[in-house]
Amino acid sequence: MIAGELWSLPKxxxxxxxxxxxxxxxxxxxxIKEALADTIFPSQEAWDVPPGLTIVGDVFLGxxxxxxxYGFLQGPAWIGAECELRPGVYIRGNVxxxxxxVLGNSCEYKNCLLLDGVQTPHYNYVGDSILGNRAHLGAxxxxxxxxxxxxxxxxxxxxxxxxTGLRKLGALMADDSEVGCNSSLQPGTILGxxxxxxxxxxxxxxxxxxxxxxxRPDIRVLRRK
Numbered sequence: 540m541i542a543g544e545l546w547s548l549p550k551x552x553x554x555x556x557x558x559x560x561x562x563x564x565x566x567x568x569x570x571i572k573e574a575l576a577d578t579i580f581p582s583q584e585a586w587d588v589p590p591g592l593t594i595v596g597d598v599f600l601g602x603x604x605x606x607x608x609y610g611f612l613q614g615p616a617w618i619g620a621e622c623e624l625r626p627g628v629y630i631r632g633n634v635x636x637x638x639x640x641v642l643g644n645s646c647e648y649k650n651c652l653l654l655d656g657v658q659t660p661h662y663n664y665v666g667d668s669i670l671g672n673r674a675h676l677g678a679x680x681x682x683x684x685x686x687x688x689x690x691x692x693x694x695x696x697x698x699x700x701x702x703t704g705l706r707k708l709g710a711l712m713a714d715d716s717e718v719g720c721n722s723s724l725q726p727g728t729i730l731g732x733x734x735x736x737x738x739x740x741x742x743x744x745x746x747x748x749x750x751x752x753x754x755r756p757d758i759r760v761l762r763r764k
Contacts, residue, residue: 540563540564540696540697540729541560541561541562541563541564542558542559542560542561542562542563542564542566542567543560543561544564544713545564545669545671545711545712545713545714545729545731545732546560546564546654546669546671546672546713546714547671547672547714548560548654549637549638549654549655549672551638552637552654553617554570554574554617554635557570557573557574557577558570558574558652563701563703564669564711564729565694565703565705565708565711565727567652567669568650568652568667568669568705568708571633571634571635571650571651571652572615572633572650574635575597575615575616575617575633575635576615578597578599578615578617580597580598580599580614580615581599583598586600587606588606589606589607589608589609591608591609591610592606592607592608592609592610592611592612593610593611593612594612594614595611595612595613595614596613596614596615596616596632597614597615597616598612598614598615598616598617598618599616599617599618600618601618601619601620601621601622601638602620602621603620603621604618604619604620604621604622604623604624605622605623605624606624607624607625607626607627607628607644608626609626609627610624610626610627610628610629610630611628611629611630612624612628612630613630613631613632614632615632615633615634616630616632616633616634616635616636617634617635617636618634618636618642619636619637619638619639619640619655620638620639621638621639622636622638622639622640622641622642623640623641623642624642625641625642625643625644625646625660626644626645627644627645627646628642628643628644628645628646628648629645629646629647629648630642630647630648630649631647631648631649631650632649632650633649633650633651634648634649634650634651634652634653635651635652635653636653636657637653637654637655637656637657637672638655638656639655639656640653640655640656640657640658640659641657641658641659641660642659643659643660643661643662643663644660644661644662645661645662646659646660646661646662646663646664646665647663647664647665647666648665648666649665649666649667650666650667650707651665651666651667651668651669651670651709652668652669652670653665653669653670653674654669654670654671654672654674654714655672655673656672656673657670657671657672657673657674657675658673658674658675658676659675659676659680660676660678661677661678661679662678662679663676663678663679663680663681663682664681664682664683665682665709666682666684666707666709667684667705667707667708667709668682668684668708668709668710668711668712669710669711669712670710670712671712671713671714671715671716671732672714672715673714673715674712674713674714674715674716674717675716675717675718676717676718677717677718677719677720677721677722677738678720678721679720679721680718680719680720680721680722680723680724681722681723681724682709682710682724682728683709683723683724683725683726684707684708684709684726685706685707685726686726689706690706691703691704691705691706692705692706692707692708692726692727693727694708694711694727694729694745695727695729695744695745696745703727707726708726708727709724709726709728710724710728710729710730711727711728711729711730712730713729713730713731713732713733713734713748714732714733715732715733716730716731716732716733716734716735717734717735717736718730718735718736718742719735719736719737719738719739719740720738720739721738721739722736722737722738722739722740722741722742723740723741723742724736724742724743725741725742725743726743727743728742728743728744728745728746729744729745729746730745730746731745731746731747731748731749731750732748732749733748733749734746734747734748734749734750734751734752735750735751735752736751736752737751737752737753740752740753
């Protein structure tokens with residue numbers, strides 16, 4: 540499995556040199572910190588920051604970014620053009636966000652990459668995860684990033700389970716994948732392109748392109764129409 544099977548980097552993406560499409564998808568995660576460490580951030584003096592919004596450290600805000608009346612942004616973080624940050628947003632550092640994304644109310648982001656058009660509107664936790672172009676999280680979706688035993692996280696591939704060597708790894712969501720309200724993706728979950736996880740599911744493993752995970756207690760995998 541390679542990253543290029545999950546994600547297509549936009550041509551305007553400023554960090555293309557750090558994210559090799561031929562690398563394993565989980566190998567992109569530590570590249571977020573490397574890319575931001577190599578970035579020269581502009582001055583924040585000219586920004587019109589709402590009084591209830593705290594910005595600490597190196598943060599870039601692209602053209603047309605909508606800022607909320609209150610929230611907390613901890614750098615390093617890069618927020619692309621035309622993104623919307625909603626009230627109570629919490630960014631904890633090492634975050635790269637593409638263009639036209641929604642970072643929702645009372646949502647938390649840490650060590651993650653969101654490509655263009657990602658929608659995370661309500662009460663989401665996005666830690667140590669990568670969300671592809673136009674990926675969408677329903678309200679209350681949690682991307683769990685740490686095993687209960689805190690051992691290195693394994694992912695399911697066509698060759699079987701593979702250790703990523705990472706103690707923290709959330710979800711790797713491909714372009715156009717979706718997760719329904721109040722579902723929880725377990726550490727190391729991989730969602731293929733245009734795949735769907737239905738609401739209220741605790742899902743783990745790898746969901747192939749165009750497939751749907753639905754129903755409980757026995758989770759059924761169906762082909763998307």
